[in-house]
Amino acid sequence: MSDQRPTVLLVEDEAQIRRFVGLALADEGCAAVECGSLSEARAALRLRAPDLAIVDLGLPDGSGIELVRELRGWSPAPILILSARSEEHDKIDALDAGADDYLCKPFGVGELRARVRAQLRRRPHPVGTSPQMSFGKVTVDLSLRQVTRAGEPVHLTPIEYRLLATLIAHPGQVLTQRKLLREVWGPAYVESSHYLRVYVGHLRQKLEDDPARPRHFLTETGVGYRFVA
């Protein structure tokens, strides 16, 4: 039985934060491996590969970004970052290094559990293997390249479609501006963030019920975008 439980590596230097995050993970049915520093985390990684890693950026013996980079070198496990709200740059660095999502301190237990669930869900069945997916009133058929909203076909330009396909291939994951620009427009456009912003606006106009209050194409201000089904 216990072998079925997903293993979560939790790297956080503050013992009380480890405690309540550990409790929340246990409630989610996960086995948490708690570490207080980079060196402890490295030792734990030698024993067992985790299914999910939760990493605090400010650790006593270095930055969590180092650990993200090392882990991403050999493991596909999703990585969730814990950081303070005002440090957009650290978040972007961590996401570019391979992290999948982040939580700003202070965060609620409910939000933490939702993020953990979302990251663990996409682990065994990566989206993209099924040709059809739907969110809200929208259905996307990736094999036919067709998008319908409430049964009506929606016309998307090639770039809009490419952007949509990139976003929905990573549900729940924060994609940085650079990454999206590189994948959709190409490396020459990584500094032209206004393209991305305008096209995300188009997608919201065409696919969201209330474009000013999006529910699926969410802005991570100063960092990038996240698609939520």
Next chain:
Amino acid sequence: MNFDRFTPAQKILLGLAACCLTTLIAVPLSRLLDQANMVMLFLLTVLLVAVSLGRNAAVGAAVLSVVLFDVFFVEPRFSLAVSNLQYLVTFVVMLATALITGHLAASLKQQARAAEARERATHALYEIAGQLAGALNLQQMGEIVRHFVATELAGDALLCLGAAAPASHDHWFDASLAERAQASAAPVDDPSGRNVRYLPLAAPMAMRGVLAVRFAHAGRRPAGADLALLQALASLVAVTVERLHYVEVAQRTELEAAAERLRSSILSALSHDLRTPLTVLVGLADSLSLCAPALPAPALETALALREQAERMARLVGKLLDMARFSAGSVRLRAEWQPLEEVVGSSLKLLGAALGSERVRIDLPADLPLLRFDAVLIERVLCNLLENAARVSPAGSEIGIDARLAGDFVDIAVSDCGPGFPEAATGTGFDAFVRAQQAPGSSGTRLGLAICRAIVDAHGGRLRVDNRPDGGAVVIVSLPRGVPPVLEPEVP
């Protein structure tokens, strides 16, 4: 032997005396020597006079030599008369030769002396250039310049740097002439009797001030070589002043950067230290309210209240840290072109249930241009304004976000149905109002307006407040429109 200490008249007299001396020596020898050799002796005398005493003395000596030769060595002696007319040719040739040799010798001597003076001046310039390159501050530079002018030009120097005249200066310094020299970028001489010259210090980047020099010899105007030396000195000083200026700028920038680094590292350490216990509080209170089996109702209520207060505390800490960061004066923008709608949406999402997102009416025109702003900071502004609006308005009443084009700006108005601003806060009274809101006792009805203002100012925009005619307040953020980048149309 140096004859420079004699006046020109004395030099001529010395030249004449030399001719007489030659005559005295030659007369006893006239039995032994031929007349042609006598002529040679006189020519040698003229040559020596020319070399040592200069051209005028040589001319005098040449004429006197011919006369003395005639009187003492040509028959009839002791008279200017000449028996053999052939001697007239001798006199003319002798005079011409004496004059030409004298002239050539004197010119050579003069050139040698000029070359020597030039070399000395060049050497002095090399030396002062080296000294100025090593000068560490303006004071040291002033000492070097004063010493140079005193030794090389026998004058007094006064440096007047920048636009302002020196606080204490000598009686001979005339600030208006110094100003004129700076304005015209050309040297100005004192028109009154004082022998003072004002040289502008024109450096590559800017006019750096004026070098005033008073020459010691009141009557004598400085010669061309001295003026050239002075001009070179002025150029050297100008470059030195500029170098010192930029050294100072570089040092100051470095210092500011170090202070900035220190400040931001203190703030981020503080932010970390304050947020960690708050994160623990929020998380533990949350765990308490979610634990199984569920707590009894009163305990659950306590846990929820704990969580709410901890979150409120976290928001306050965030605002205080923002305030500390912005009041330190440096808001670093990461501005990008983006639609306004997006940041409105993300602000509403960030506030979430605390605000009651459904009571917010959003009215953004479809043709609003892209604006250039730092999304994180403008999101903070909107969140602050929306939170304030929610706090002062009756529960459930409408909060509006409207945007419209207003000339070169886009006005974003956040309006509420609260009591409105006191009359004094609108228009020109806004500054004082913002300050009053920062005071500790004011319980923060409009917390964070100072932060909003700092952020909007950093964007080149304006923040102002007003009351709506039908009651309620409105805060208007004006952001400059600028010229948005062109979007290449998509090629299908």
